[in-house]
Amino acid sequence: MSDQFVLETQGLVKEFKGFVAVDDVNLKVKRGHIHALIGPNGAGKTTVFNLLTKFLPPTRGKIFFNGKDITPMKSAAIARLGVVRSFQISAVFPHMTALENVRIALQSFEGSSFHFWKSGGSLDRLNERCMELLDSVGLMEFADTVTVELAYGRKRALELATTLAMEPQLLLLDEPTQGMGGEDVDRVVELVRKAAEGRTVLMVEHNLGVVSKLCDRITVLSQGAVLTEGDYQSVSDDPRVREVYMGTESTSTEVAG
């Protein structure tokens, strides 16, 4: 059971005062899948992400990673275990260079992160791996550029490179294509596909074109609860999904858009 599923939640609930944001969610993410979490605004997708990574404590329910109950663990510990998330707004360290951004992630496992007496030069030995990671997202030539000066699409690519530096088993991507134009979206789709090799990805995504191209399985959330789950075809054919998620428009026009 735990071999097949990397991540499993049982009866996950998050209540804010007088409001149930996440309502009894049982999620199963299969190893090696790219799994999408979709749903209209306010459906609780990002809240689920926050619960999975313990940025918010769940009100009830349990979270299992590789069969191990990680519900009581802290955010940082979960990240070190191999569940690494990205954020909706591009999460970079703006006043560091691209290389330094990636290096922060590498330092997490390197054991020198408390060494306040060592020189900065002692980090040079991590640079080679940083360059590899930057190269893998097409940012090699920007290694020495301060991140705040990078274009939006490149910041998101840098964020992905930083996340991959953690060698996560499970990658949680919160709307990786948000706010992007066509060409950038295609680039990100390619990057995610590449990043997903040998790992599992759970992503929140609004762009159904992206979902149809990338995802093996889709869970639809509505008002905090799971509405349905399945592959793209069965989910997009489901009339309930059309009703809550796509309004009255038909699926095909959404995909084309």
Place this chain on the structure above:
Amino acid sequence: MMAESANASEIRASIVQQRKADDRKKLMVNLVLLALLLVAPAVLYPVFLMKILCFALFAVAFNLLLGFTGLLSFGHAAFLATGGYTTGYLLSTYANVTTEMGIIAGTAAATLLGLFFGLVTIRRQGIYFAMITLALAQLVFFFLVQAPFTGGEDGMHGVPRGYLFGLIDLQNNTAMYYFVLAIFLFGYILVQRIVTSPYGQILKAIKQNEPRAVSLGYNVNQYKLIAFVISAGLAGLAGSVKTVVFQLASLNDAHWHMSGEVILMTLIGGTGTLLGPVVGAAFVVNLEYQLSQGALADWVDAILGGIFILTVLAFRSGIVGEIQKFLKKNLH
């Protein structure tokens, strides 16, 4: 593929080279600063210079938090005063406590207090962090007013300067100056080392995007706590040395005015730069001195307040930050 990796190593080498060039530049600035400080007593009154160095060390310690960790403490006076009072009490009460022992004890006391403050406050963010540090510092202030051995409102007077290593008479202002200079340099170089170290990189990351640092596996509170304790310890060191220089521990050092003044010095000089707090301390101490001599003596606070507002509104990078910006613009 081969060409690409060769390209990568080229870029990598140039980054390392760039850093080494920056290090050399930093070293040059440090050497110039050192040379100036070494010859300064020939031109300026040593006691005045020592006052600047004590406050500069205090501001450098404070800036480790504000400038490099992103924490605004509004209670740093507590550490300055704890260092000062501990050293003052030990040196005035026990004849066999040497000056350097007194200073080490004062620093240790402030470090311990910093650990306590840190454990209480470090989970709090922004304004809450500032308010709780202020509240704790007020407790320390009232303790220093009430405790039987602190001299209450009067503070402690006539603290002996003593002999350094039992040899050098610190009653001599020139000898005292070079001793203070050595301690200042120790603190300054320590902070410089910290902010460029692997640990300093993590502090920078936490300051720039804390949730992201958490998501990369960092238990950010531990990192902040270490910075807080080091900052408190160095602030205590500044207080201890100040007590030895002026031979008194005064309630002024514990007052929240002092916590505000160090913020002022750091912001005017430039947060996030190493030299900023030093320049800011020199600027404020000098301005206070100059104004107290003239007709504007009653206006010191108002004038400092005006300068502060001007800095925050128009020159947010502070004196050193603005100069750095100017140089960057004109060298490229």
